Amino acid sequence: MRDRIQSRWRGIVLSLIGIVAIVWLAVTGQLGLYIHPRYYEFTVVMAVLGGVMVLAAFAFVPGAAPDADGHDHGDGHDHGDGHDHADGHDHSASSASASARGVLWTALTALVVVGAVVALLVVPPSTLTTATVDQRDLNNAAAVSDAADSPQLTGGDTADFTVKDWASILRQGAGEKYFAGKSATLTGFVTPDPADPENVFYVARFVVTCCAVDAQPVGVPVYLPGWEAEHPVDSWVTVSGGFATNPSTSSAPAIVLEPASVQAVDQPAEPYVY
């Protein structure tokens, strides 16, 4: 029985966990927390097809004949005759150690199943946090360079610019002349400036190309002494204001946003930019 659970039900249960997680995320519109929108349809279609197979498995597997020799080894391929053992170790190991190994495998399987349930179904979905910003170098040339080449930036309407667009322009080092008189309204999460966390924070977003694993943080620096009292790290805000020379001497950016208003907002439905 234990072998059968290992060889067949393990996969069916894990599939079911994955399918429930994907379908629930899709129905509640939260797939965007994990993957790029271009995969939504493919992911949902495959989850549904997988669901059909799981249904079929539930219908057929209980009635499937067990192996003729009564052994059903971990990988789960039937072998109708008794003289071709799939495992190999049955021949060499004593039955006691084989059974100990069986217990170990069962425990590992249980661990994987519990882990999958916790990660996919129990932990509420969330975006990445400042912990990952620290890890990945905010406004790394990598994340912003391609955006800088896009034609919309060279003559586009600045009112539509995203956090990513402004981050690219700042990164390119457009002079103060460019920023004079320009203002921006940006929504993102709050992450502190590493050099001057008292006075400067970034209104930041993650850029996602495929799934959250490749997320690159981009952000626009905002000068607001004592910001942390009102806007905790990782909370979402909408900042509007004009650009000015950075009054903070210890932080790196030359130009910052001087906010006319900073408003706490709810996390948007699509927290990442693409």
Place this chain on the structure above:
Amino acid sequence: MIGAVIAAGLVVLRLVSAGWAPEALPDRLRDFVTLSTSVVIESLPFVFLGILISIAVRFWVPERFIHRVMPKHPALRRVTISLVGVLLPVCECGNVPLARGFMMKGFSVPEAMTFLLAAPILNPVTIVTTYQAFGWDDGILVGRIAGGFVIANLVGWLFSRHPDPRSLLTARFDAACRLEASGHGPSTAGGRGFVPTARRAALAFAEETSTMLPALLVGSAIAGAIQVGLSRDVLVALGGNPIWSVLALMILAFVIAICSNVDAFFILAFGSTFLPGGIVAFLVFGAMVDVKMITLMKTTFTTAALVRLVALVALASLALGFGVNLLA
């Protein structure tokens, strides 16, 4: 019945826990869960697709057909097999179940390896996205396609010199293949007709997911943990050096474990920081081998075989990357 109960239980669990606040977890842990989950959600559909195609090949494609179409000469066979990916635009995590299906259908081990290495690169989706990302710049597209093709065939040829290629398979999988070849395997047991075949297909799905999904989940967790633990700065800092850029990007490709269909977009963002040879090495090595792929391949190949496979692919990718840097 049991199925309905389990499914309902999982749905209820999800609905109940959805209201909890994610802030309860420490940031690092929360990001680890988010990152690992995103790898699972990204890859799981491809693994399902790979398993479904593999089942279709095993149960519905007649053996005679495959043998008539394929050339007789081993090297030509491998060349043909390395182009099969063109017909099957599956991302590399879906290729492992598919390669298993091919081996059950009588393909040799070196042939399956050639397929496994070539298909993620020589498939239309990968080629189109690489073209969209880089165009003809710096020979990146050509380097990736030609390099992937040559490396896959080279590795296939080297493994075909092995005196007993079957010993490269795990004992379990080898036994399953032998059984299938003997004509008493699950793909023929129980008679012909739609219902028996559907029953066998459902069983095969249960068995393949039982093998693949634990590996996928463990691989995703490792990928997520590395992401949380390893700072990117170091790798990026090495990017401008002709030698180190190739190595650094190969390590990045190995740990980041993203699908070959989209890795071109990802690395495009690094285009200005890294030399083209590094990018080609990233696009070739990462498509063939990464942490997630290794846990998946471990279900089928022995550790010794995998070590040799990874070493060969890594050396060849290094050579390719240095070559492109020299020319560009």
